[in-house]
Amino acid sequence: MLRRRDLLLGLPLVVAAGGALALTPRDRMNLLGDRDLEKLVPLSFEGWEVTPSNAMILPEAAEGSLADQLYSQTVSRLYVAPDKIPVMLVIAYGNTQSDLLQLHRPEACYVAVGFQISGSERVEIPLRGDARLPARQLIATSNDRTEPILYWTRIGDYLPTSGNEQRVMKLRSEMRGVIADGVLVRMSTVGDPTPEAFASLRAFAGAMLAAMEDDALSTLIGRPLASEMAG
Secondary structure, three states, rough: OHHHHHHHHHHHHHHHHHHHHHOOOOOEEEOOHHHHHHHOOOOOEOOEEEEOOOOOOOOOOOOOHHHHHHHOEEEEEEEEOOOOOOOOEEEEEEEOOOOOOOOOOHHHHHEEEEEEOEEEEEEEOOOOOOOEEEEEEEEEEEEOOOOEEEEEEEEEOOOOOHHHHHHHHHHHHHHHOEEEEEEEEEEEEOOOOHHHHHHHHHHHEEEEHHHHOHHHHHHHHHHHHHHHHHO
């Protein structure tokens, strides 16, 4: 027979266990579905066209590596256009964002291969209509090259612009009972990090998203912003 003292001691443990169960993610959000990421991103738009290149800084995706576990699909391309700067595009998609598997932001992966990071700041990319995409721009410098970089990340429907925001927004998804997917979209060029270079990267990003099918936009920018772009 349970004594009153045992009941009082055990009740907090039952409540804690119930709270932990309530916070355990049970649903998955996968905005890519079974589609091929390569086919969602256009090969040409507004004068830019894909050309072969091996100049990009990429996650090391050897079988069994951390990047191989993090990213289920990746896209890497070099776009060129007459009278415009060349743009290196890297998109890395992960179908699970958890404590062990989280998107690696450029501040981490560039430093890992010997670059120094400077000039990091939050920016907004103008999109169709009045839509604005929160993003981050920064400068990566090594002994033999400098890259102005523009990128954004999506965790579920959230668009975090810093590592702290990314952790907070992942936790929000988990508290809603959802294990979210995520994507990193990065574009860069090689050259002086002038305001004009960053403006060109933002223009490229806006043109690429405008050229995508409406039902594919949520994969890169989440459903709320995709709906805003679609009008």
